[in-house]
Amino acid sequence: MSTSHLPRDKKDRSVRARKHDLYKAKGKLLEPSVCRECNAVYHKGRWTWAPVPAKSHALVCPACERIRDGAPSGVLLLTGEFVASHRDEILGLARNEEARVKAEHPLARIIKIEDQPEGVVITTTDPHLARRIGEALHHAHHGTFTCRYEENEDLLRANWQS
Numbered sequence: 001m002s003t004s005h006l007p008r009d010k011k012d013r014s015v016r017a018r019k020h021d022l023y024k025a026k027g028k029l030l031e032p033s034v035c036r037e038c039n040a041v042y043h044k045g046r047w048t049w050a051p052v053p054a055k056s057h058a059l060v061c062p063a064c065e066r067i068r069d070g071a072p073s074g075v076l077l078l079t080g081e082f083v084a085s086h087r088d089e090i091l092g093l094a095r096n097e098e099a100r101v102k103a104e105h106p107l108a109r110i111i112k113i114e115d116q117p118e119g120v121v122i123t124t125t126d127p128h129l130a131r132r133i134g135e136a137l138h139h140a141h142h143g144t145f146t147c148r149y150e151e152n153e154d155l156l157r158a159n160w161q162s
C-alpha cells in the first residue's frame with residue numbers, strides 16, 4: 001500500500017547524498033585559502049580563525065555554502081512545555097554553545113532557528129554542533145535528549161524535550 005512512497009523517498013535521499021559528495025569534494029582545497037564570506041582560513045589541512053596568510057586563495061567555505069544553500073548536516077528539534085515557556089533563555093544558551101564550538105571549529109554554525117508546529121528547529125552546518133547544543137541543554141535543564149545519525153542522508157537528527 002505504501003510502496004508508492006518508496007521511489008520518491010529513495011530519490012530524495014540520493015539527491016541529498018549527491019549534494020553531500022559535492023561539499024566533500026570541495027574539501028580538497030588549495031592552501032592557504034580564505035573564505036570571502038566569513039574569513040575562515042584553510043591552512044595545513046584544517047580550518048581556523050587564524051589571521052589570513054599572505055597570498056591566500058579566495059573561496060567560499062563549506063559552512064557558508066551550506067548556509068547559502070540551506071543544506072544542514074544537523075537538525076535539532078526542541079519540544080515540550082519548558083521549551084515553549086523559556087524560549088529566549090534556551091535559544092540564548094544554544095547561541096552561546098554555537099559560539100563556543102565555532103571558536104574551535106570554524107565550520108560549525110547554526111544555519112537557522114525556526115518555529116515549527118512541533119517545536120523549535122535548529123539546523124546546523126555540522127552534525128556535532130546539533131549534538132553539542134542538545135547536550136548543553138540537557139546538561140543545564142535535564143529533560144530528554146536523543147540523537148541518531150541518518151547515514152544514508154548524511155544527517156544527524158537530534159531531539160531535546162523538556
Ligand SMILES: [Zn+2]
Nearest residue numbers: 035038061064
Ligand atoms: Zn565561510
